[in-house]
Amino acid sequence: MSSRWGWATWLRAGLACLAATLLVEVVPAADPYEPDDSSATARRFLTSAPAQRHSFDKLRDQDWIYFYACANMPYTVEATTVSSTCDVGFTLFSADGRTTVTPPGEVDSWGRGKNERINLLNLRAGFYYVRFRNAEPQVYGANVTYWLRVYSPTGAGIPIETVDERTIGIRPRGAPSPAAPATSAVLTPGPSIRCPYHGHRIEFPGYELTTSGTAIAVMIDSAHGRDAPERVGQPPGQGQVFPSLDGTALVVRTYQWSGGTSHPMAFTDPVNIVVEFAPPGWLNDQWKDIVTLQNQVSTADKMRIVRDMMDGAGVDFRFITNPQTVRTEHRTVTVLGYRGLTGPSGQATYGAVANPNARSDAVRWALYR
Secondary structure, X not given: OOHHHOHHHHHHHHHHHHHHHHHOOOOOOOOOOOOOOOHHHOEEOOOOOOOEEEEOOOOOOEEEEEEEEOOOOOEEEEEEOOOOOOOEEEXXXXXXXOOEOOOOOEEOOOOOOOXXXXXXXXXXXXXXXXXXXXXXXXXXXXXXXXXXXXXXOOOOOOOHHHOOOOEEEEEEOOOOOOOOOOEEEEOOOOOXXXXXXXOOEEEEOOEEEEOOOOEEEEEEEEEXXXXXXXXXXXXXXXXXXOOOOOOOEEEEEEEEEEOOEEEEOOOOOOEEXXXXXXXXXXXXXXXXXXXXXXXXXXXXXXXEEEEEOOOOOOOOOEEOOOOEEEEOOOOEEEEEEEOOOOOOOOEEEEEEEEXXXXXXXXXXXXXXX
């Protein structure tokens, strides 16, 4: 080493580097969940997820999330590790993102640097929004921080609701009760569902809801007839293709669920299936879903449920032969006590189309001119 670089020189250089390092400003990380300033831009929070770090980094900043609540389960909403510059408050809204759920209105029991929390009981099943904001909106910046969380205090196992917002968990009732209402899987009009139909429903008599442990996970989703849900290899001209272009079909999937893992399973216990075949305001000559599998115009009183088991290649919808009830005033067709909801693949697609061979009642609906 050259004599010009003795130990004293190296010491001075090291001290200078250390001083420069200490003078570098530590800039807090930006809020990674932005933009989330309204219900329209809210992000879903899974109730089994860890807390999220947020900041009010602009004037009048708001942070929105939404979560799915199972019926009659306890939930806790909290803001913790609140910075000394932050006085956080939050409000619970229903699925429309506008109607407050009371009690409590806005939760802001404490001041700067204090945690906020509320326990929620007896919520109805569905989606809920939470808005977080600073009670002092003129105070903002990357260092105005807090951690938010929504969770169920029961916390047993991995909740089935973390799989998908359209999934429920069911298990046989411990003590059979004829008076107990049937547990239902419903096409929920949540933030990720864009479909004109919300009347699709499957009822499971003798079952109750569960969110953890060993259970049967059930998911129903909407599907356009032209989508041929998850089916490939359809030879031209073979099979019956569902004719609707308006999302009247519903996809059903059933899984055996335990300890955070699942595998497809056939569901063979009796169920009740309700299919909505037209949306509100359907009595006009513009609606094109009152048709047969051959896409022929028909009448509402001939609507029947069709099924494609999805266990093979191609698309092939067949009429269910069980007795069915058409309720034109509710725009639904129903089959009771149906067995064989899903096959070995754990999935099936259902819809409603007109059966040209069905007996027509005296009442005719002039849907088309």
